[in-house]
Amino acid sequence: MLGVKPPGTMSTTPPSKNSVFIIEDNPGDVFLLREMVEGGAKSRFEMTGEAGTLADALRLLPEGSFDVVLLDLQLPDSRGVETFVQVHAAARDVPVIVLSESDDEELALQTVQLGAHEYLVKGRMDTHLLQRALRYAVERARAEAQLASERDLLHTLLENIPDRIYFKDRQSRFIRMNRALTTLFGLKSAEQAYGKTDADFYGQEHAGDALEDERTVMKTGEPLLNKVEFEILADGRKSWSLTTKLPLRDRQGRIVGTCGISREISELKEMEEQLETERNLLRAVIDNLPDLVFLKDIKGHYLLNNMAHIRWLGGTDPSEVRGRTVFDYFPDDVAAAFHAGDMAVADSRQPLLNQEEHMVDATGGHSWRLTSKIPWLDEEGQTVGLVCISREVTEQKRAEERLKKANAELAASREELLRAVQNLQQAHGELREVQLQLIEAEKMKSIGRLAAGVAHEVKNPLAILKMGLEFLGTQKFSDDHTPEIMREMGDALERADKVIRGLLDFTEATNL
DSSP: OTTOOOTTEEOOSOOSSEEEEEEOSOHHHHHHHHHHHHOSTTOOEEEEEEESSHHHHHHHGGGSOOSEEEEESOBTTBOTHHHHHHHHHHTTTSOEEEEESSOOHHHHHHHHHHTOSEEEEGGGOOHHHHHHHHHHHHHHHHHHHHHHHHHHHHHHHHHHOSSEEEEEETTOOEEEEOHHHHHHHTOSSGGGGTTOOGGGTBOHHHHHHHHHHHHHHHHHOOOEEEEEEEEEBTTSOEEEEEEEEEEEEOTTSOEEEEEEEEEEOHHHHHHHHHHHHHHHHHHHHHHHOSSEEEEEETTOOEEEEOHHHHHHTTOSSHHHHTTOOGGGTSOHHHHHHHHHHHHHHHHHTOOEEEEEEEEEOTTSOEEEEEEEEEEEEOTTSOEEEEEEEEEEOHHHHHHHHHHHHHHHHHHHHHHHHHHHHHHHHHHHHHHHHHHHHHHHHHHHHHHHHHHHHHHHHHHHHHHHHHHHHHHHHTSOOSSSHHHHHHHHHHHHHHHHHHHHHHHHHHHHHHTO
8 A cells, every 4th residue: 555664664764753653453544544643744743663563563662762652452463451561561661552443441441551641442533633642642751751750860869868858647657758767767668667657766755846846847837947856766776867847738739748858967966066075175274274365366356365364454254355456455555566466477377486575464564474376377378367375484584584693693603712712722732831841840840859969969978089189189109190190080079079069050940
């Protein structure tokens, strides 16, 4: 027949319109269907594939890209509902319009329930009806595909997001929940929770609070956003969550339940509590330090002050100091010097450590301090303020001055001591000389006494010998040798007498 393609063939011309695949074994019906599908210049459809048997259809459907299928249930190799079931299974995403010779209401309802987009009776079908059915089928298939895509995306989100998502009816019974909440409850499937309430999974206190919140949301229609909740599960497990609850509405806008999203924040809460504990501990340490600790912004306003600094400024409460500057507490020239030093550190972005300063407090008291200023930098490395620590070292300074004075006095005393030692050494030397002289003198006295004794002992015998020689000198001797001997003896006596007189003179000299 003219214009009819042999059964089991496909068009090789790329479709420019919505493509239609016809499964029909009657060539006359195929011709009429082609005319209805492609008839008219405004037709949006083109027949691009054809099969006369179920076997050919099942072979060709996966190979082509079709927008809609026209299916005759009565084929040579298949009849009735089973024909539709197999075609629908082979091209599940393609809308199928069933064509039948009989106006069987039960058959029509059955095929539609199984997924057919339309059931048309051949004898009552015209071009307008078929075109409309094709358009509706294509548009509905697109809508269903989009809805299925969104449903898949939503399902993927619900099943993989770590947040716990759930839906409840007006009696706060679960009607849907995601995998995260199912896992939290320790259930094998979400269906095990459907029809139950929070009281079946949580402690009484939390379940009661949650129920009250949901009733409020349903009554007011206003969402409950980001409520921090402490939860105790029925098995005793504890956790913190950040919960948002929204009213669940139907298509008419009526509130039919609630939708909730809970994010596990136990770890964050623990970190927050730990940080708060450390912050309180740090604050307690800072407030009890004797050092002055304070924080300034880039313009010199006090942002944070410990109690030592507040008292040093003459205040009693942090609010009295916060937001003020050094110009509120010191004379202009002193305040200007302080501010200039702050700005130098801020501009250089280099810390100033342990700078010794003489300072005058708000009451006029003088003190010496070691001051450190550390630039407070933002994420971009720009200075946004200063962290300052000032330690009083007045007593150390005074002790240092006393030590310097003592060292100077000690140095002077040392010089005097050295001179005294030198004088003592000199006196010792002189004393030693005198001592040696005294020793020598004592020796001389001893020698003198010895010499005097010897002289007295020898003087008398010498006198006797001298008297003997004088007597003998009056005598006459016959020989010549005797007078000579007597003269020599007289000379010896004279010499001995001189020695004796010398000893006596030495004795008299040493006894003086």
